[in-house]
Amino acid sequence: MTRAETSKRSRLYAPSIRAGRTRISIVDQDDEHVYQPGLLFVPFGIYSREKVTRVRHRQVHRDVTYVYGRIHRVVTAENRVYLSDQSAIDYDVLIVATGTRVVPEETEGLTGAGWRESMSDFYTVEAATALREKLALVDMFGLARDDFIEELEGIITVGEFYQLAAGGQIIFT
Numbered sequence: 001m002t003r004a005e006t007s008k009r010s011r012l013y014a015p016s017i018r019a020g021r022t023r024i025s026i027v028d029q030d031d032e033h034v035y036q037p038g039l040l041f042v043p044f045g046i047y048s049r050e051k052v053t054r055v056r057h058r059q060v061h062r063d064v065t066y067v068y069g070r071i072h073r074v075v076t077a078e079n080r081v082y083l084s085d086q087s088a089i090d091y092d093v094l095i096v097a098t099g100t101r102v103v104p105e106e107t108e109g110l111t112g113a114g115w116r117e118s119m120s121d122f123y124t125v126e127a128a129t130a131l132r133e134k135l136a137l138v139d140m141f142g143l144a145r146d147d148f149i150e151e152l153e154g155i156i157t158v159g160e161f162y163q164l165a166a167g168g169q170i171i172f173t
């Protein structure tokens, strides 16, 4: 759904929600929302953990019920969602958005020697933060000034690169 469509539907349902005819519940197993696109900037020291995370229930509108719990199963024949604590929520419309879970072990060879030392992902706050430490030390490749050609003016961090490149187009590959 585009942002325009989302706004349109929000306006459409707002009176019904306010009148109590429509109820919306959001269920999540944790209370920390991570703004994932922001993770791209954590390794470069531009964003910190505090900048990319929010207390999830505080992001939810007061007319929406936030349920902190793990969904155990959905029984479509009953139009009911069961949580791990045995409580249940009935629904008319169910939207499932369980996202993804990073499982590096499933890529053959990836988590062998050097994993999270000389190679790393940045798909979680923990991984992105660990990568920042490595990049800051230019430790990833174990290189120092003398390892480069004479013409090299100096080694800069990726954060400094971003500052120098301000206004230019940066392409991720």
Ligand SMILES: Cc1cc2nc3c(=O)[nH]c(=O)nc-3n(C[C@H](O)[C@H](O)[C@H](O)COP(=O)(O)OP(=O)(O)OC[C@H]3O[C@@H](n4cnc5c(N)ncnc54)[C@H](O)[C@@H]3O)c2cc1C
Pocket (backbone or CB within 6 Å): 027, 028, 029, 030, 035, 036, 037, 038, 039, 040, 069, 070, 071, 072, 097, 098, 099, 100, 122, 123
């Ligand atoms: C580094 C990075 C950069 C990105 N950059 C962009 C970008 O620039 N633009 C863009 O559009 N997208 C970007 N994305 C992708 C975007 O962040 C995801 O597509 C989006 O967050 C997915 O939303 P979602 O609601 O489907 O899943 P999520 O945001 O992962 O939310 C799923 C939620 O379901 C909960 N959950 C799962 N199972 C259960 C259960 N059994 N019971 C209760 N709760 C459960 C989880 O706790 C989680 O909070 C990026 C992602 C990453 C990692």
